[in-house]
Amino acid sequence: MRPMDSITQAVLGAGLQGAILGRSQGRRAILYGAALATLPDLDVFVRYADPVSSMTFHRGFSHSLFILTALSIAMTLVIRRLFPKADYSARRLWLTLWLVLVTHPLLDALTAYGTQLWWPLTPTPTAWSSLFIVDPVFTIPLVLTTVAALILGIGARMTRWLRGALVFCALYIAFSLVGKTIVEQRVTQALRQDGIEATQVFSTPAPLNTLLWRVIAKDGSGDYHESFVSLFDRQAPDLTRLPLQQPLAALLGDAPEHARLQWFTDNWLRYDVAGDTLVVTDLRMGMAGHHFFRFAMAERRDGQWHVIVPRNWPGLRGGEPELRLLLSRILDESVVIPLAQWDAFMTDVR
Numbered sequence: 001m002r003p004m005d006s007i008t009q010a011v012l013g014a015g016l017q018g019a020i021l022g023r024s025q026g027r028r029a030i031l032y033g034a035a036l037a038t039l040p041d042l043d044v045f046v047r048y049a050d051p052v053s054s055m056t057f058h059r060g061f062s063h064s065l066f067i068l069t070a071l072s073i074a075m076t077l078v079i080r081r082l083f084p085k086a087d088y089s090a091r092r093l094w095l096t097l098w099l100v101l102v103t104h105p106l107l108d109a110l111t112a113y114g115t116q117l118w119w120p121l122t123p124t125p126t127a128w129s130s131l132f133i134v135d136p137v138f139t140i141p142l143v144l145t146t147v148a149a150l151i152l153g154i155g156a157r158m159t160r161w162l163r164g165a166l167v168f169c170a171l172y173i174a175f176s177l178v179g180k181t182i183v184e185q186r187v188t189q190a191l192r193q194d195g196i197e198a199t200q201v202f203s204t205p206a207p208l209n210t211l212l213w214r215v216i217a218k219d220g221s222g223d224y225h226e227s228f229v230s231l232f233d234r235q236a237p238d239l240t241r242l243p244l245q246q247p248l249a250a251l252l253g254d255a256p257e258h259a260r261l262q263w264f265t266d267n268w269l270r271y272d273v274a275g276d277t278l279v280v281t282d283l284r285m286g287m288a289g290h291h292f293f294r295f296a297m298a299e300r301r302d303g304q305w306h307v308i309v310p311r312n313w314p315g316l317r318g319g320e321p322e323l324r325l326l327l328s329r330i331l332d333e334s335v336v337i338p339l340a341q342w343d344a345f346m347t348d349v350r
Helices: 006-025 028-037 039-045 050-057 065-080 090-109 136-152 157-194 244-252 256-265 320-329 337-348
Strands: 200-205 214-220 223-230 240-243 269-274 277-282 294-302 304-312
Touching: 006 028, 006 090, 006 136, 006 157, 028 039, 028 090, 028 136, 050 256, 050 304, 065 090, 090 337, 136 157, 157 200, 157 223, 157 277, 214 320, 214 337, 223 320, 244 269, 244 277, 244 294, 244 304, 256 269, 256 277, 256 294, 256 304, 269 337
Parallel strands: none
Antiparallel strands: 200 214, 214 223, 223 240, 269 277, 277 294, 294 304
């Protein structure tokens, strides 16, 4: 699973470079911007010993705002030396390169995965989680305008269209952040009405939209509550209580992979015993029973638990029926999302 799909990253970079330097570079600005915007994802070729390391070291140094800012300065110096007679200033060139590079990790940070924007510093990776990894409302305007720029060239009118698409994307991000705030407040209030004070809340949009949101909230008692909330809902959220089973974390002792996973996810972890295997689940992505990141991290042998090299643990994978159900829930509050039923598969041995 990618934090933000490569097409979106490419067309955002293409749109930025086309809007700023298109009048000087012509159609090449679209190609340059698309290529440069995908540069931070070259870290995908780095291989790690286990899936937990692969997940938590990914989107690290190559997504650092410090590293990308330094790279944009170095690239500006080299390009100006190679093309000293270019009709754009060094400042304009640097601004273009910098924006194309840094908007890649910033866009990743708008998803639920987690992006290490401040590497080599180590705060909890940024996960504003207001956009799904694939959002056609965000991506399609950029695709249409950049493709049109490639076909028609970049004149004054096309520059305005490119800038208009970028403004639309910025407004859409603002809308998603407002929607996120609204649904989190609704869940917090619903819990409070039941006499429960949420200690930690996390929300992320359902697939392909920013109208339906999945919200999870810890209650401080060892459980969490999960719900889907639409911006069109008029009734209080229907919350499903599910177990975190955090005492099982003690079986992992001071395993470095576990500590790193706790840091990376801001401790949004659930623990399940499946047969003789301890499975650790990242609750932020997916939904009850359908989580993208699950790891086998300990095994029971001869009655004793032993920490193992983490490996991926398969779970349910959503398909078209689940997607249709979620999309129908946007406008219809009567649609039931069977979270408790799906959650029953969490301890299935695969």
